[in-house]
Amino acid sequence: MSDDLYGLAMTVLHPGFEGTSTPDWLRRALGEGLGGVVLFARNAIDERLVRQFRAENPDVVVAIDEEGGTVTRLEVTDGSSFPGNRALGVVDDVELTEQVGRQIGRMLADLDITLNYAPSADVNANPANPVIGVRSFGPTPELVSRHTVAYIDGVQGAGVAACAKHFPGHGDTVTDSHLALPTVHASREVLFERDLPPFRAAIEAGVRVVMSGHLLVPALDPAVPATLSRTVMTEILRDELGFDGMLTTDAIEMRAVAALAAPGEIVVRALNAGVDAICAGLCDEDGLREMRDAIVAAVRAGTLPEERLAEAAARVRAVSAWYAAQEPLRRQAHDDVDEDAGLRAARRALTTSGTAALGRGPLVVEINTRFSKAVDPATPTGITAALTALLPDTARVQMEAEGELPPFDDRPVVLVVHDAARHPWVRETVAKALALRPDVIVVDTGVPAPPDGATHVATHGISRVSAQAAAEWLLT
Template identity: 70%
Template sequence: MSPDLHRLAMAVLQPGFEGTTAPDWLRRALGEGLGGAVLFARNLPSEHLIPQIRAENPDTVIAVDEEGGVVTRFEARSGSSFPGNRALGVADDEALTERVGRQIGRMLAEADVTLDYAPSVDVNANPANPVIGVRSFGPTSGLVSRHAVAYIRGLQSAGVAACAKHFPGHGDTITDSHLALPTVHATVEELWERDLPPFRAAIDAGVRSVMCGHLLVPALDPSLPATLSRTVLTGLLREELGFDGMLVTDAIEMKAVAARYTPGEIAVRALAAGVDAICVGITTEQGLRELRDAITAAVLSGELAESRLAEAAARVRAIAEWYGKQDRSAAEDPGVGLEAARAALTVTGAATLAGAPLVVEVNTRLNQAVDPSTPTGLTAALAARLPGTERVVMAAEGELPAFDERPVVLVVHDSARHAWVRERIAQAVRVRPDAVVVDTGIPGEPAGAAFVATNGLSRVSAEAAAEWLTT
C-alpha cells in the first residue's frame, strides 16, 4: 500500500470518540493524515481537547453539531443560549437570525472549531416528522430559504464553516433515519418546488459544506439511499445545483444505512457517489483502520477511482484552508438569544402565576439527534423567579398526578404530533381550567387559561416563557 493512498483514505474520515481528552489512537491517526474529527456533548466542555487535536495536526477539520435550540453540544448540560430554527422562523426576522448565527459561530470560533454541521435547511412539510420538527425553520420553502441564507451568512461571518443539511431534504418523512431508512414520497416536481430551493439558496449564499441525509427518494433513485446514490449526489447536487464544496455524510452508524451495509461498504459507496467526508459518530482505533483499509482496497481493486478519492481529500483540505484565512473576531452580541426567544413566543389567553407552581412535565421521547443530557429548562427558569416551584415528570403515556391548590403548569412537547399528549392536556384542563399549558415543540390547538408556545427547546426559550408567566 502506498503511503500516499494511505493518507488519502485517512483524509476523508471524520470520527467521533469517547472522552474529554484525545485518545492515543486518535493522535496517532492524526499524524497519519486523518482529516477530521467530530465532537459531541460527551467530549465537552474540555479546554484541553481541541488544542490536543490541533497539536497533532493544525489543519484538522474539527466539526460539531451546534444548531442551537434542542441540538446543542457545547451547551448540552445547561440548555442552549440560542433558540432553534423553528423559533427563528416564527419570529421571521432575517437580521435576527443572522445575528444568532453569528453568535453561534463566535462561540465555536473561540473554541477553534472549523465546521458546524448546521443549519438544517429541511422543509418540515410533514407534521408527523419525528426527527426534524423544531429543527426546521418552518413548513414552506420560501421561509426556510430566507432564514437558511441569513443563518449561513451569520455563522460564516464569524469564521466557522456552515453545513446545509440533510440533502435532498428530510422534512417530508415519518421515520427517524437514526432508527430506519426513511422514504420521501414526492415527485421530482415537488422536490424542485419544495425541498431543493433551500439547498439552492444555501449554495448561492456560499455555504462551505452540505450534509447528505440517509433517505430513499424513489423519484430520484428508487434503489439506493441518497448517501450512496451517484444520481442524487453527483448528478443532482454537483451537476444540476452546482455545489463544489465539501459533501459530508450523516453519521454512518445510523441504522438507515448501517442495517443494510457494513461501515466499509458505506464509506466506499458514498465516496464513489460523490461524498468527500465520512462522518462516523463514534468509533475505535480498529474501526477507523477498517474504514481506511476498505477505502484503500476499493482503490486497488478499481471499485473506487483514486482520482475520486484525491478529489474528496482536496475538498476536505479546502475547508481547513478556508478556515485558516478567516477573521474569527466577531463582536459579542449579548442577549441576542433571549431576544430571539422572546420574539418567537406565541401566546393564547392570559395568566400570571401568583405563586410557586406545580410543573408537570408530560415527557415525549425526544429524537435521536438530541443529546439525552439536554434539559427542558422551564422548571428551573420558573424556580429562579418563584422559589418553591416543584416538578413532576410524567412518563410517556402515564397518568397525571393529583393537583392541589397550587397553580398548575403543564409542559408538553409537540402536542400537534401526539394524540395522547393532547388527551393529557384535555384531562388537566377539565380538572383545572386555570392550568397553563406550555408547548416546547410544534404546538397543537390552544387549551387552558393560557397556552404558551416557545417553538423550541432551549434555555433562553424557557427563560422567555418564565418571564411571560411571572410578569
C-alpha cells in the first residue's frame, strides 16, 4: 500500500471556496497536493487569485464554468461578452462557434485557468427542461455534435482544457439536478441515438475532460445516479465510447446526489464508479478533510482499490501536464484578440417578427422568471441596460413571477421574458399585455414561444451582447 494515500486522495479533490482571496485552509491544502480548485463569481476572479494558488501548487487544475451566455463567472455583473450555446446553434455556423470558443479560451488562458467546464453537450430534447434549455446547442444530436466539437476545438486551440457535460445527457429532464434527482426515461436505443452522439464526437475530437450528470437513467442503470454508476461511467463512457481522459463529477453538493449519503460516501462511490475528480463547489476545511479521510479509510478497508485511486490521480495530473504543454498555444491566443466575435454571433442569432423602431425610451417590464441554479443570481438579462444606453429616458419595472402587470401610459412597452415556451403563466401574461396594448414588443431571452401577431425578438440566451443586438434591432 502506498505511503502517500493522503496525497493521492488530495489530488482527486477539487473544491470551491468562499471569499475573494485564498483562505488559509486552502493554501495548506494546495501545499499538501490538492489537485484542483473550482472558481465561482463570488471569488472575484483575477490573475492575483490564481497566482496565489500556483504559488502553493504550480500543477493545480484551476477550473471554472465559463460557458458564455447564461452561465458566466467572469462577467456576471454586466453579462457575458459571448452568446450561449443555443444562440450559436441557431446561427449554425461551426466556424463562428469555434471563434467564440477560442475567445473564451483566450480569456481563461490570460488568467492561467486550466480547465473550462464547458461546453454543455446535452441535447435539449425536452422543451420543459428547467436547467439546460439555452445552455444546449439545440434539440437534435447532429446539431449539438458539430457545435460541441467546434467549441472544444476553439477552447483547446487556445491552450485551455475543455469539458463535455453532463454525461450521459441532461437534455431530456424536467427536474433541476441542483434541487432533486432527475430521471431520464428514454430507452437505451434512444439514448445511444440521441444523447450519446455529442459525447462520442467530443471524445473523437480529443476533449480532455468529461463531466458526469447527476441523473437516474433506468435504461442504463436503474439503481443509482450516473455519477455513482460503474455501468455508466466505466462500461459505457470508458469501454464503449473509448474515453480515457479525466472524468469529473458535477458538484456533489447538488441535491440529486447530496440527498443520498454523506459527502465522504458519495466521493468513494463516485471513485469506484470510475470518476477521477470530485467537484465540491461549496467546501471548507472540515468538509475537505472529511472527504480526504473517507477516501483513505476506504482504501485501507479494501472497499476502494488503491489502483483505482492511483489511476484517478494520474488522470488529474495528466490534465495539468497537458495544460503545461500548451503554453505556446496560449501565447498565440493572447495575441489573437477578436473583440467582436461575440457581438457578431449575437446579431446573427436574433430571430424576429414584426417591426419596431423605437423613437423614445420605452417602459421595459422585466418578468422575473427564476433562472436555474446553474446561473449566478446576479446575472442580468441586460435588455434594460442596453436600451438605456441608446435611449436614456428608458424606464424599468420589475414584475415578480405571476405578479400583476404595471399600468401602461403612452410610452412604448417592451416586455422582457425568459423561456416563455416553458412557462404557461408567462404566456398568459404576454397575452394580457397584448390585449391592453397590441403594440407591446416582446423580447424573449430563453427558449421562445412567439405570440401571434406581435412584434417579437428572440435572443436565444442571456448575455451582454445578446441584449445589445436586441436593443439595436428595436431602434431600427
